[in-house]
Amino acid sequence: xxxxxxxxxxxxxxxxxxxxxxxxxxxxxxxxxxxxxxxxxxxxxxxxxxxxxxxxxxxxxxxxxxxxxxxxxxxxxxxxxxxxx
Numbered sequence: 001x002x003x004x005x006x007x008x009x010x011x012x013x014x015x016x017x018x019x020x021x022x023x024x025x026x027x028x029x030x031x032x033x034x035x036x037x038x039x040x041x042x043x044x045x046x047x048x049x050x051x052x053x054x055x056x057x058x059x060x061x062x063x064x065x066x067x068x069x070x071x072x073x074x075x076x077x078x079x080x081x082x083x084x085x
Contacts, residue, residue, distance in 0.1 A: 001025055008035075041080070043067035052080065 004021050007013035013021075015035040022032050034048035041049050053065035056072075056079045068076045 041068075042073075042076075052083070055079075 001022060004013065004018055004025075008015065008018050019032050019035045022035075026032065034046060036044070036046065036049075040046060041052060044050075047062070050062040050065050053068060053076075054060070054062040056068070056076055057065055059065050
């Protein structure tokens with residue numbers, strides 16, 4: 001896994017492929033749903049980002065999940081911290 005992280009840092013591996021490779025190594029133990037930056041979680045269109053915001057905002061249709069407002073940031077961070085636990 002360290003090799004994958006080194007390749008990410010060195011720009012030799014994009015995040016989507018890194019996630020696939022990490023999930024292969026973690027199979028049966030854990031699954032990584034997304035690798036990316038926090039701004040994407042707040043307003044990005046990646047399916048995992050939309051899913052997380054839809055759950056947080058209690059929106060049924062994931063594609064309509066709005067960006068997280070500044071006033072919701074603290075609660076959203078807490079929701080992400082507790083996700084999957």
